[in-house]
Amino acid sequence: MSPLATLDGCASELARADTPETAPGQNSQRPVLRERGQREVFCGLTGIIWLHRKMQDAFFLVVGSRTCAHLLQSAAGVMIFAEPRFATAIMEERDLAGMVDAQDELDRVVNRLLERRPDIRTLFLVGSCPSEVIKLDLAKAAQRLGAVHMPRVRILNYSGSGIETTFTQGEDACLSALVPVMPASAPDAAKELLIVGSLPDIVEDQFTRILAQLGIDKVGVLPARNARDLPSVGPNTRYLLAQPFLGETAMALEGRGAKRLDALFPFGAEGTTSWLRAAASEFGIDEALFDKVVAPGRERARIALSKLRPQLEGKRISFLPDSQLEVPLARFLQEELGMELVEVGTPYLHRAHLARELDLIGPQVRISEGQHVERQLDRVRADRPDITVCGLGLANPLEAEGFTTKWAIELVFSPIHGFDQAADLAELFARPLRRRDLLEV
Amino acid sequence: MQLAVWTYEGPPHVGAMRVATAMEKLHYVLHAPQGDTYADLLFTMIERRGKRPPVTYTTFEARDLGKDTAQIFQDAAREAVARFNPQAIIVGASCTAELIQDDPGGLSEAMDLPCPAIALELPSYQRKENWGAAETFYQIVRNLADKNLVREPRGQGENARKARANILGPTALGFRHRDDLVEIHKILDQLGVEVNLVAPLGATPEDIKRIGAADFNIVLYPEIGDEAARWLERTFAQPAVRTVPIGVGATRSFIADVAELAGADPTPALGDTSSRMPWWSRSVDSTYLTSKRVFIFGDATHAVAAARIAREELGFEVCGLGCYNREFARDIRAEAARCGVEPLITDDHLAVEDAIAAAAPELVLGTQMERHIAKRLGLPCAVISAPVHVQDFPARHSPQMGFEGANVIFDTWVHPLVMGLEEHLLTMFREDFEFSDEAGASHHAAHSPRPMPRPAMAQAIEPAMEPAMEPAMIGAQVADLAEAPLSDIPAPAADTAQTGAFAWTDEAERELRKIPFFVRGKARRNTENYAAAEGRARIDLETLYDAKAHYAR
Numbered sequence: 003m004s005p006l007a008t009l010d011g012c013a014s015e016l017a018r019a020d021t022p023e024t025a026p027g028q029n030s031q032r033p034v035l036r037e038r039g040q041r042e043v044f045c046g047l048t049g050i051i052w053l054h055r056k057m058q059d060a061f062f063l064v065v066g067s068r069t070c071a072h073l074l075q076s077a078a079g080v081m082i083f084a085e086p087r088f089a090t091a092i093m094e095e096r097d098l099a100g101m102v103d104a105q106d107e108l109d110r111v112v113n114r115l116l117e118r119r120p121d122i123r124t125l126f127l128v129g130s131c132p133s134e135v136i137k138l139d140l141a142k143a144a145q146r147l148g149a150v151h152m153p154r155v156r157i158l159n160y161s162g163s164g165i166e167t168t169f170t171q172g173e174d175a176c177l178s179a180l181v182p183v184m185p186a187s188a189p190d191a192a193k194e195l196l197i198v199g200s201l202p203d204i205v206e207d208q209f210t211r212i213l214a215q216l217g218i219d220k221v222g223v224l225p226a227r228n229a230r231d232l233p234s235v236g237p238n239t240r241y242l243l244a245q246p247f248l249g250e251t252a253m254a255l256e257g258r259g260a261k262r263l264d265a266l267f268p269f270g271a272e273g274t275t276s277w278l279r280a281a282a283s284e285f286g287i288d289e290a291l292f293d294k295v296v297a298p299g300r301e302r303a304r305i306a307l308s309k310l311r312p313q314l315e316g317k318r319i320s321f322l323p324d325s326q327l328e329v330p331l332a333r334f335l336q337e338e339l340g341m342e343l344v345e346v347g348t349p350y351l352h353r354a355h356l357a358r359e360l361d362l363i364g365p366q367v368r369i370s371e372g373q374h375v376e377r378q379l380d381r382v383r384a385d386r387p388d389i390t391v392c393g394l395g396l397a398n399p400l401e402a403e404g405f406t407t408k409w410a411i412e413l414v415f416s417p418i419h420g421f422d423q424a425a426d427l428a429e430l431f432a433r434p435l436r437r438r439d440l441l442e443v
Numbered sequence: 444m445q446l447a448v449w450t451y452e453g454p455p456h457v458g459a460m461r462v463a464t465a466m467e468k469l470h471y472v473l474h475a476p477q478g479d480t481y482a483d484l485l486f487t488m489i490e491r492r493g494k495r496p497p498v499t500y501t502t503f504e505a506r507d508l509g510k511d512t513a514q515i516f517q518d519a520a521r522e523a524v525a526r527f528n529p530q531a532i533i534v535g536a537s538c539t540a541e542l543i544q545d546d547p548g549g550l551s552e553a554m555d556l557p558c559p560a561i562a563l564e565l566p567s568y569q570r571k572e573n574w575g576a577a578e579t580f581y582q583i584v585r586n587l588a589d590k591n592l593v594r595e596p597r598g599q600g601e602n603a604r605k606a607r608a609n610i611l612g613p614t615a616l617g618f619r620h621r622d623d624l625v626e627i628h629k630i631l632d633q634l635g636v637e638v639n640l641v642a643p644l645g646a647t648p649e650d651i652k653r654i655g656a657a658d659f660n661i662v663l664y665p666e667i668g669d670e671a672a673r674w675l676e677r678t679f680a681q682p683a684v685r686t687v688p689i690g691v692g693a694t695r696s697f698i699a700d701v702a703e704l705a706g707a708d709p710t711p712a713l714g715d716t717s718s719r720m721p722w723w724s725r726s727v728d729s730t731y732l733t734s735k736r737v738f739i740f741g742d743a744t745h746a747v748a749a750a751r752i753a754r755e756e757l758g759f760e761v762c763g764l765g766c767y768n769r770e771f772a773r774d775i776r777a778e779a780a781r782c783g784v785e786p787l788i789t790d791d792h793l794a795v796e797d798a799i800a801a802a803a804p805e806l807v808l809g810t811q812m813e814r815h816i817a818k819r820l821g822l823p824c825a826v827i828s829a830p831v832h833v834q835d836f837p838a839r840h841s842p843q844m845g846f847e848g849a850n851v852i853f854d855t856w857v858h859p860l861v862m863g864l865e866e867h868l869l870t871m872f873r874e875d876f877e878f879s880d881e882a883g884a885s886h887h888a889a890h891s892p893r894p895m896p897r898p899a900m901a902q903a904i905e906p907a908m909e910p911a912m913e914p915a916m917i918g919a920q921v922a923d924l925a926e927a928p929l930s931d932i933p934a935p936a937a938d939t940a941q942t943g944a945f946a947w948t949d950e951a952e953r954e955l956r957k958i959p960f961f962v963r964g965k966a967r968r969n970t971e972n973y974a975a976a977e978g979r980a981r982i983d984l985e986t987l988y989d990a991k992a993h994y995a996r
Contacts, residue, residue, distance in 0.1 A: 040519065041502045045478025065444075067538035067567060072453040073481045079832070091444040095568045098542070107444040115446060131476045131539035135508070164478025165505040165539070376526060395483030395495065402493030 032365050034351060039374025042395050043324060043349055044411075045164030047130060048077050049172025052415060054087045056200045057229040059123040062088040063115060064162070065108065065140060066130030087122070089115070093132055104136075108143050112157075122155055124229035126176065129161035156183070156230065168349040170247040170325045170414065173200060177224055180232060181254035184224075187236035195281055196222045196233055196260065198252070199245030202417040203227070209244075209268075209420060212278060215295045216287050224251075235260050240284050242277060244268060244419060246359075247326035249352050266358050267330035268419045269427060270338045271303035276358075299421030306425030307338055313432040315340035320382055322392040323347040323373050324410035331391075331413065331427075332367070333359045339428055343367040344387045347378065389435060406438045449792045449812055451767035451830060455565035456537045457482050458575025462583065462667075463533060464496040464615035465643040469583075470529040471498045472520045474512070474540035474547050489833050490616050499523035501540070513545045520551055524558060531587060531648035532556070533579065535563035559648070561586045571790075573666040573742070573768050576614055580643055581670040587648050590678060592655040597706075605637045606705035609657040609681070612668030613644035618745070618829040619843045620644060623663065626845030627688070630698060633712040636705045643667075655679040659704045663687070663844070665744055666768060689748035691720055691756055691849045718846035720853045724757055735860070738763035738804035740787065740795055740813050741828025743771030745843070747778045749808050749827045752852060754782065763787065763802040765795065767810075792816070803965050806860060811835070821964070823859035827852075945971050948983040955987065969994045 047070060050062040064070050071090035078086065091111045097104045108127075116122060125147075127140045140159040148157035160179040162172040177198065187194065195218050197209060206223055213221050222233025237259035243252060246267055256262070265280035266273040275296060282292045319341050321328040328348045335341040343363065351371040353360070360369070370378070375396075382390055382405065389406045397407040408431055418427040456473060463471035464486050473479070479500055486496045501519045503512045524532060534547040548562025561582050565575045597603055610627060613620040624641065631638060639657035640650055660675055660683040662668045672683045682704055688697035695713055702709035723729065737759040739749045743766040753759040764779045765787025766772065772788040779786035787798050796816045799807060807817040807824040811831050817824035826835055827843075842848040947955070958966050973990035974982050 039502070039522075040480075040500050041477050042480045042483070043477060044481055045476070047478070048481075068450060068452075068454040068571065069456075069479065069538045069567070071447050071450045072457065073478070075449055076481055076485060086448065089446055089448045092447050092450075093444055093568060095566070097444055098568055104444075111444050111446050131478070132542060134505070135539055135542045163505075164476040165503065165508070168477065376522075393484070394488050395480055396487075398487045398491060398493055399495045 032360065032369070035368060035370040037370060037372045037374040037377065040376065041168070041349070041373045042322070042375045042393055043373070044077070044169040044393070045073070045131070046162035046167025046169065046172025046175055047073060047128065047164075048169055049162060049176060050074065050088045050128065051078050053173060053176055053200060053225065056227065057124065057225050058087075058227060059121070060087060060126060060229040061115070061119060061122040061124070062126045062128055063112065064088070064090040064128045064130055065133045065138060066090055066093065066128075067132045068092050070130045070132075087119075098136065104138055105143055105146075108138075109147065112147050116151060116155060125151075125155055125157045126179070127157065127159040128176075129159065129163055131163040131165050134161060134163045134165060158183070168323075170245070170327070171250075171350070173245070174248050174250045177248065177251040178254040180225065180229070181235070181251060181258065184232045184258070185234040186258070187234035187238055189237060191236065191238045192220070193238050193240055193285065194220045194222060194234070195285070196224060196235065196239050196241040196255075198224045198241050198243050198255070199248055200225050201244055201419055205417045205419045205423060208422060209278075212295060212299065213281060216278070216282055216285075216292065218281060218285050218287070240281070242281055243355060244277075245327075246330055246352065246355055247350075249350075249355065252355070264358065266333070266362075269330050270334040270424045271300050271307065271421060272337060273330065273334055274303070274419070274421050274424070275300055303421040303424040307428055310425060310428040310432050311339050313435060314428065316342060317388040317435065318342045318344050318385070319431070320345045320385060320387040320390045321347050322375075322378060322382075322390065322396065322410070323349040323370070324391070324393055325414050326350055326352070327413055328391070329356050329359045329363070329369070333362050334424075334427070335431065337362060338424075339431075341431075344385045345370060345378075345381060347371075347373065349373070389431060391431075406434050408434050447791075451790050451792070451810065451812065452571035452573060453482070453485075454538055454567050455570045455572060455575025455578070456535060456567065457485070458572040458577070458667075459533065459535060459563055459565060459579040460486070460496055460498055461572070461576050461614040461616050462579040462643045463498060464492070465613065465617075466497075466583075466646050466648070468530040468647040468649070469497060470523055470527050470532045471496075472516070472523050472532055472534045472547070472551070473498055473500050473537055474516050474535070474545060475500045475502070475537035476539045477502045477504055479537050479539075486615055489831075490836050491833070492615070496615075497527065497529070499527075503540075508543065512540075512543055513550055516545055516547055516550055517554055520547075520554060520556070520560070524556055529558055529648075531559045531561060531583075533561045533563055533583065535565055536567075538567035541565075541567050559586065571768075574770060576667045577670040580611075580614075580667060581674060583643070583648070584651060584654060584671040585674055587651040588654045588675075588678070589652045590655070592653060592679075594656055594658070594679070597658070605635055606659070606707065607637045607639040607657045608684075608701070608705070609639050609654055609660045609675075610641045611660050611662050611672055612664030612666075613641065614664075614667055615644070616829070617644075617664065617667075618831055618835065619841060619848075620664070622840050622842035623844040623848065625840065626842045626847055627661070627663065630688070630694075630712055630845060631701070633715065634698070634702055634705055634707045634709065636701060636707065655681070657681060659683065661701065666742055666771060687744055687748055688844045689745065689848060690752040690852070691718055691846065693748060693751060694718075694845050694849065715846055718849055720756065720846075720849040723850075723853050729757075729857075732857070732860070733758045734760045735806055736760050736762040736802070736804045737806045737808060738799050738802050738813075739827070740765045740767075740799075740807075740809040742766055742768050743774045745828035747774050748843075750778050750782055752849075753808070756849070757853075757856070759806070762804050763798055765789065765798070796820075803968055805962070805965075806856070808856065825856045825859055945974055946981045948981065951983050951987050954984055966991070 047064055054062055071092055096102050097107055127144050129140050144157045144159040158179045160175040167175055210221050226232055235258045239260035240263050241255055241260050242263050252262055263280040263284050266276035268274040268277035278296055326348050328346050332343050332346045336343050345368045347370040389408055390400055391408045391410050394409050397409045400407050417423045460482055463469055483496050486492045499519050501515050503515050507515060534551045536547055551560035563579055563582055613624055640646060640654055660672045660681050662672045662683050662685050675681045676683060684700045686697040686700050688694040698709050698712045737753050739746050746766050750761050750764050753761050761782040761784060764782055764784055766775045767790045769788060776786045792812050799816055807813050807822050808827045810828050814824050814826055841851050970982060970987055970990040973993050974986050979986055
């Protein structure tokens with residue numbers, strides 16, 4: 003199936019999945035401002051920047067144009083020089099004019115790459131806008147090349163193109179490409195927990211430590227630190243989404259029989275407690291033990307957050323769409339720090355996965371999905387929030403207009419999940435405000 | 444297909460953005476998919492502009508393909524014109540839109556817009572950023588210049604008007620373009636030359652109309668301005684000054700060339716005493732710079748200028764010279780012939796890295812990429828050309844052009860080298876622990892000592908969030924999540940790496956370690972080359988010193 007067809011399929015399935023799960027809340031009725039127009043967002047290729055750090059045996063080869071290579075280098079900045087595990091096969095005139103067979107060219111590039119980098123064990127062929135538009139069949143290429151290079155190298159493919167994916171959706175596409183190659187767990191195996199979504203190692207370790215203390219020992223993570231050590235999956239699998247942008251991956255997991263545990267996303271003391279509690283209840287953990295294990299972290303988070311609360315309480319905040327983290331982060335800032343939400347923009351609103359978050363946010367808050375950047379900036383100018391979360395293309399221009407901003411990308415690259423990062427997360431929002439007050443020039 | 448991690452140039456539409464962002468009251472409607480807006484942050488972050496680039500992207504998505512992308516383009520163009528009210532727009536396609544063949548030029552022509560719409564044909568799969576900038580500027584000039592404009596005659600004697608010049612080439616995201624302009628204005632003031640127009644930087648479409656009113660053109664950056672200058676030469680018979688005033692000698696030639704076209708007396712400008720570079724270079728502390736081997740890579744204009752400064756003004760020996768922009772390779776070949784080196788014309792950074800390693804220079808002058816290559820090879824380095832990171836758009840005045848530019852260049856290039864007196868002391872005390880490899884030199888970033896590995900506990904309790912090293916570099920944070928893998932590129936001339944099949948005696952190896960770290964790699968290489976030439980497989984003290992004698996300058 004072509005990636006485009008896959009995407010269409012997803013949309014209809016998501017619509018179906020929506021109905022039963024949102025029934026308890028009022029979310030299906032809440033008004034959402036849907037906009038189309040210029041979108042000031044990254045494409046899914048950007049996900050490579052953090053995914054390649056997480057999966058250390060993997061290499062990401064983008065098949066695209068000079069623009070794709072330029073984007074990656076602009077986004078990766080200083081990292082590009084540490085012999086990173088990603089690169090672009092830049093298509094040239096001869097590839098497009100049919101003077102050479104693009105598939106032969108791709109074979110040549112992949113072979114050269116694998117010769118140069120014998121340490122690669124998983125290779126992702128990553129589709130881009132140009133490769134999707136000319137319908138270069140990367141799935142076929144992955145299959146063909148995989149047959150040649152197995153067992154040394156497993157070759158997979160997904161699309162990170164801008165026409166199909168926004169920023170963090172690149173991770174979703176990548177992880178859903180991994181799901182079919184996860185080993186199957188025995189049908190009669192005991193229940194296992196799977197954490198889905200790439201987390202900084204330090205956060206991942208904290209979560210697995212707490213879960214072990216609760217008595218949940220068998221915990222898989224997707225993506226694993228080695229792309230070849232994938233956890234198993236089956237009807238006995240219960241999964242917790244650590245990130246809100248994993249719609250396709252969740253569907254692929256459901257397709258293999260896994261069941262999602264519904265929870266808030268693990269931001270702040272409350273979000274993290276809810277997330278851990280979902281696992282504890284599913285695994286029949288005693289309430290007293292849960293309280294005993296979770297209390298110290300929760301208390302630490304509360305104390306740390308109480309120090310930052312005075313700086314943020316009552317401050318008005320607007321989010322421009324970027325990563326789909328906006329809704330859970332807004333919930334955290336409102337519930338645990340007393341901030342007032344003005345507009346919460348998201349590139350895509352997964353109503354089922356965010357149902358609990360949306361319930362807490364309440365219907366008075368303007369939620370927007372998609373973007374018409376000029377109109378959205380008009381709203382920011384009219385709303386005059388104390389702080390605006392936005393991308394780097396907008397941050398300095400808004401600062402020059404007198405707005406305080408927080409650049410959104412940092413939220414994707416910093417450890418912000420869990421109890422012990424709750425205050426760090428709050429500090430990301432407090433710092434620009436404090437700086438604004440500090441500077442006298 | 445070309446395998447690339449780093450590209451020296453972006454795609455051609457980024458060149459067009461550089462022109463559009465440089466100008467005022469011009470808007471660029473770019474047919475492009477979601478995600479291409481990444482290029483905005485080059486301007487807002489790296490160049491730190493306080494305004495968004497004047498670019499409207501159509502942001503089409505997969506579901507729009509095959510239906511209404513042409514309509515999306517027209518809606519975006521209409522909205523952009525209504526909202527920004529520009530004096531003119533430029534329209535074009537990015538690489539993906541080029542494939543869907545909507546023809547932005549034809550579409551905007553059919554729209555009857557209230558301002559001129561200039562169509563750009565930028566072949567993304569053949570050409571690159573500089574070409575895109577040059578072509579865009581040329582199309583703007585060709586479309587907007589008032590061809591009926593008759594230049595007012597200069598006149599004679601008392602009634603003669605001042606000579607007028609256009610300054611062509613400065614753009615947004617140009618390496619030191621802002622400050623170069625200040626220096627050029629200074630020189631033109633001294634020569635009594637009026638500036639008719641600076642373009643694209645700061646010009647409006649209305650300004651471009653009267654580009655023909657100048658007597659001549661000054662092409663500051665040929666990569667961007669020359670295409671337009673040649674058309675102006677043909678259309679308005681405006682001669683052009685093509686001397687690029689980078690370096691003292693080149694600045695003097697530039698003054699002479701402008702003075703000749705302007706009919707002005709060059710003496711006051713030539714007598715400008717603000718240039719300290721010649722004296723600094725003659726002072727005895729600079730003696731040690733004599734014949735330092737320097738490798739130069741960048742855009743052709745900056746690389747050629749740097750080679751001349753290196754040879755004629757600092758007394759370096761150019762051991763390698765190259766550029767990444769093929770369009771100007773001829774200039775590099777000519778200069779490389781003068782330096783007696785093979786020209787290196789490539790946009791493959793791995794080829795540059797190999798060439799640098801093979802040349803074993805003592806100083807690398809290049810782009811941001813060469814800065815990192817040099818860091819990896821443990822060589823001193825200074826940046827002379829785009830592409831550059833945020834730190835090379837400094838707050839302070841730091842031109843490359845004119846006499847002040849020469850001052851800046853002297854400081855910038857000499858700074859990464861160990862100063863003469865310090866080099867002498869290092870050699871004298873080379874067995875002193877404070878001058879050992881591990882200590883490094885305080886001002887010499889390429890050799891700063893490696894941090895001691897921290898205990899695991901200290902890492903675990905460290906606050907997890909460090910600010911990113913450079914705000915535009917969104918990857919800086921994740922760099923810490925895991926250690927980078929070792930480079931698969933062998934580190935050439937590293938003093939610990941035994942190269943080749945040579946057996947060094949312990950005694951010779953110990954002696955080699957006494958040589959200061961920054962020349963040790965070269966000493967090892969020279970000794971081994973010498974041993975190979977002499978057919979000696981074993982390197983002992985004698986071979987070491989024979990080789991030293993052989994290579995003595």
